[in-house]
Amino acid sequence: MNTPVEGFSKLSKSEKINWIAEHYTKNPIASKKLLEQYWNEDPKVQKVHDEFIENTLSNYYLPFAVAPNFLLNGKFYAIPMVIEESSVVAAASNAAKFWLNRGGFKSEIVGTEKVGQVHFMFHGDTGKLPSFFQQLKPKLINSVSAITKNMEKRGGGINNIELRSLDDKLKGYHQLHCTFETLDAMGANFINSCLEQFAKTLKSEAKTYSAFTPEESELEVVMSILSNYVPQCLVKAEVSCPVSDLDQAGIPGKEFAEKIVRAVEIAKVEPHRAVTHNKGIMNGVDAVVLATGNDFRAIEAGVHAYAAKDGHYSSLTHAKIEDGIFSFWIELPLALGTVGGLTSLHPMVKLALEILGEPTAKELMQVVAVAGLAQNFAALRSLVTTGIQKGHMKMHLMNMLNQMGATESEKQQLVQYFKDHTVTNASVKEALEKIQSQ
Numbered sequence: 081m082n083t084p085v086e087g088f089s090k091l092s093k094s095e096k097i098n099w100i101a102e103h104y105t106k107n108p109i110a111s112k113k114l115l116e117q118y119w120n121e122d123p124k125v126q127k128v129h130d131e132f133i134e135n136t137l138s139n140y141y142l143p144f145a146v147a148p149n150f151l152l153n154g155k156f157y158a159i160p161m162v163i164e165e166s167s168v169v170a171a172a173s174n175a176a177k178f179w180l181n182r183g184g185f186k187s188e189i190v191g192t193e194k195v196g197q198v199h200f201m202f203h204g205d206t207g208k209l210p211s212f213f214q215q216l217k218p219k220l221i222n223s224v225s226a227i228t229k230n231m232e233k234r235g236g237g238i239n240n241i242e243l244r245s246l247d248d249k250l251k252g253y254h255q256l257h258c259t260f261e262t263l264d265a266m267g268a269n270f271i272n273s274c275l276e277q278f279a280k281t282l283k284s285e286a287k288t289y290s291a292f293t294p295e296e297s298e299l300e301v302v303m304s305i306l307s308n309y310v311p312q313c314l315v316k317a318e319v320s321c322p323v324s325d326l327d328q329a330g331i332p333g334k335e336f337a338e339k340i341v342r343a344v345e346i347a348k349v350e351p352h353r354a355v356t357h358n359k360g361i362m363n364g365v366d367a368v369v370l371a372t373g374n375d376f377r378a379i380e381a382g383v384h385a386y387a388a389k390d391g392h393y394s395s396l397t398h399a400k401i402e403d404g405i406f407s408f409w410i411e412l413p414l415a416l417g418t419v420g421g422l423t424s425l426h427p428m429v430k431l432a433l434e435i436l437g438e439p440t441a442k443e444l445m446q447v448v449a450v451a452g453l454a455q456n457f458a459a460l461r462s463l464v465t466t467g468i469q470k471g472h473m474k475m476h477l478m479n480m481l482n483q484m485g486a487t488e489s490e491k492q493q494l495v496q497y498f499k500d501h502t503v504t505n506a507s508v509k510e511a512l513e514k515i516q517s518q
């Protein structure tokens with residue numbers, strides 16, 4: 081029977097499991113066994129996992145894979161990917177192989193600037209704010225010197241602080257718009273610590289600013305928080321080759337290139353298509369972000385905001401044919417880190433970064449962008465030629481067979497059979513039943 085509980089967080093792990101199993105599952109004994117089955121055998125490793133979040137009961141596993149043969153800026157990579165969707169890793173690998181002998185992938189960092197804001201309300205004479213801010217700015221920077229000291233030694237820190245007024249959109253609303261360089265750290269804790277100190281300094285300085293009336297000196301700080309929209313923390317990745325190198329089975333290279341360009345153009349003007357188009361890109365992006373212990377929710381939010389930066393939601397990738405050369409590229413805002421967070425705590429994250437050659441944050445940005453570009457190329461290649469389902473459903477075949485309880489022998493027979501037959505749920509069920517009846 082479902083029921084509320086007092087002090088759940090104070091219960092031991094076993095007590096939490098007993099309570100949830102007995103009150104929220106149909107078979108408490110089986111549920112307890114399942115939760116314990118996914119614990120790590122090494123108690124020390126499990127303790128590390130338990131302390132990542134709160135109220136931990138068990139571990140939730142996702143497959144950890146690699147997509148090999150990526151040639152990026154002249155260097156080979158096997159890219160770690162964590163994802164539950166079949167065909168994604170295969171598609172990335174196929175795209176890597178396709179471009180391997182066509183010059184590989186090229187990538188460059190456009191910018192690495194990150195953003196945080198102090199949001200405050202000021203209902204007095206806004207004409208006084210610029211002079212107040214001119215005096216305030218050096219005090220803001222000085223107030224966080226203890227926080228920024230180590231970051232500055234490594235070459236990072238505060239880039240700039242601006243006073244912005246959005247009074248025309250929300251009466252009385254203003255902000256300190258702050259930009260930062262956080263190097264190999266994603267930087268959330270660093271940025272938020274700076275912002276919260278900025279907020280304290282803002283309030284205290286307002287109280288003593290002689291030009292403010294008593295009401296104006298009591299400005300209200302609403303919140304201080306980093307932004308996951310980082311349009312100046314940008315990476316570009318691209319591939320290109322002569323259209324004559326793009327010949328596909330039965331399709332001349334020029335025709336194939338034109339089909340890709342048209343598919344991208346459709347995603348630029350039709351939001352229904354753009355969302356699915358970009359979702360495929362994020363299959364690759366998120367899989368690498370997860371594997372390397374970064375925040376895929378933040379990346380998703382920032383990337384989709386960037387896709388709508390021109391006033392409508394559009395394609396993240398671009399394609400053109402110019403002077404007989406086909407070019408396909410992507411620009412993504414990616415605030416990533418290779419130090420801090422889970423990067424030194426999660427054993428699989430540490431391994432993923434080792435596989436990537438212990439990349440800097442800039443190098444990881446480039447790898448992630450390339451994974452997204454490869455994923456999109458693979459999807460478009462299927463869409464404009466054989467269709468998306470042919471390859472996807474064959475990759476999904478094993479999931480179907482596992483759901484239907486097929487034996488290893490039956491799986492082997494059916495994998496062979498469906499090399500030449502269309503995979504659907506009904507056709508797989510029918511073929512399995514036929515084998516079982518014999």
